[in-house]
Amino acid sequence: xxxxxxxxxxxxxxxxxxxxxxxxTAVSAATDSSTAAALREVMFVGNNWDGTADVIKSTGDFxxxxxxxxxxxxxxxxxxxxxxxxxxxxxMAIRNSVGEGHDQFxxxxxxxxxxxxxxxxxxxxADVVSIDLATGAVNWRFPVAGYxxxxxxxxxxxxxxxxxxxxxxxxxxxxxNTGKQLxxxxxxxxxxENIFTKDGKxxxxxxxxxxxxxxxxxxxxWTKGDRHITVVDATTYKQVKIIDMRDRxxxxxxxxxxxAVRPAxxxxxxxKLYFQVSFFNxxxxxxxxxxxxxxxxxxxxxxxxxxxxxxxxxxxxHHGISMNPDGTKxxxxxxxxxxxxxxxxxxxxxxxxVTASKPYWATVSGDGKDCIISESGADQVTAIDFAxxxxxxxxxxxDHPQRVRLGHVQAGWTGPSTG
Numbered sequence: 001x002x003x004x005x006x007x008x009x010x011x012x013x014x015x016x017x018x019x020x021x022x023x024x025t026a027v028s029a030a031t032d033s034s035t036a037a038a039l040r041e042v043m044f045v046g047n048n049w050d051g052t053a054d055v056i057k058s059t060g061d062f063x064x065x066x067x068x069x070x071x072x073x074x075x076x077x078x079x080x081x082x083x084x085x086x087x088x089x090x091x092m093a094i095r096n097s098v099g100e101g102h103d104q105f106x107x108x109x110x111x112x113x114x115x116x117x118x119x120x121x122x123x124x125x126a127d128v129v130s131i132d133l134a135t136g137a138v139n140w141r142f143p144v145a146g147y148x149x150x151x152x153x154x155x156x157x158x159x160x161x162x163x164x165x166x167x168x169x170x171x172x173x174x175x176x177n178t179g180k181q182l183x184x185x186x187x188x189x190x191x192x193e194n195i196f197t198k199d200g201k202x203x204x205x206x207x208x209x210x211x212x213x214x215x216x217x218x219x220x221x222w223t224k225g226d227r228h229i230t231v232v233d234a235t236t237y238k239q240v241k242i243i244d245m246r247d248r249x250x251x252x253x254x255x256x257x258x259x260a261v262r263p264a265x266x267x268x269x270x271x272k273l274y275f276q277v278s279f280f281n282x283x284x285x286x287x288x289x290x291x292x293x294x295x296x297x298x299x300x301x302x303x304x305x306x307x308x309x310x311x312x313x314x315x316x317x318h319h320g321i322s323m324n325p326d327g328t329k330x331x332x333x334x335x336x337x338x339x340x341x342x343x344x345x346x347x348x349x350x351x352x353x354v355t356a357s358k359p360y361w362a363t364v365s366g367d368g369k370d371c372i373i374s375e376s377g378a379d380q381v382t383a384i385d386f387a388x389x390x391x392x393x394x395x396x397x398x399d400h401p402q403r404v405r406l407g408h409v410q411a412g413w414t415g416p417s418t419g
Contacts, residue, residue, distance in 0.1 A: 047398025058366030351389025
């Protein structure tokens, strides 16, 4: 999602507020205030390889608040997989390719608006589940099309999640409270990142194609599949626009660049999109209205990083980008180069290179002061000050942290009662 965290009321809710009487409005305001007081903002850290999510403070020392088991139904799921040769083949393929020899149990997650549940996409189980934060039990489960679930996005009002079904070239949009599918849409090959625009009107999906083949030389890039951005209406789920970065890259002489758009972030006014592509140590700036790439930022290479592109995890060189709330600084996770850095948006000058072990994601703290990266190689998350570019602190988490998302739990929550 874009780094800013502005929340917008939906039009229906706004209309209701305008038509109720004064006493009812007072009651509604009191209820909203009471609900807000009962919630605590936190950050959810998905530990992909051990099937847990650590919950940490969203600001300050980022201390651990609690932990959730996001695979409480593991035995049941494994029994289903072992009984189905096709599911078993895909399960093992995930383990031995994108999973780097491990199962992928916790890719992405968002809490419900009331802070009572967390919704998690589980790649190896090809599903999305809602976990009750009080009991640790599964509220609902949605099997995605195909055999792998991937990145998600939450709507600005918190009521819907969009999840990529990466082997089915489909994005499902689900009611976050019930798990009911509200709609779906087709994408390019291997849908990955999803972003709702801040007004909730559109969803942008980035398809990254095949990222675990050995045909990584630029001459073989065409074998990676149909990679493009799909923009859809978030109400009808009808296609609005297709953006193929191949033409935009070629137009500025970057014919050897991959057109697989990886993590991306909008500027606060959504006039610019900053995105990473496969194999590149840096990022690009795309002007939405002009429909063209306007700037390219190349970041330093780590001399210790092999130049053999087949050794880079899932075609990534850099994977993870975020922006501070006022849109003046970008934070970039240099995944295979083992560092993260804060970049001035106006000048594109990078700050200190903060050493990090395979940083896999970048997001923003609750107060907007820090960039939070997941160090998947060190099993920790690290905060970097946007103002200084210096490391603030690191906090231990579970095995192979990847996605980090802001969310809410009930005030006083320290973990499910079942552990």
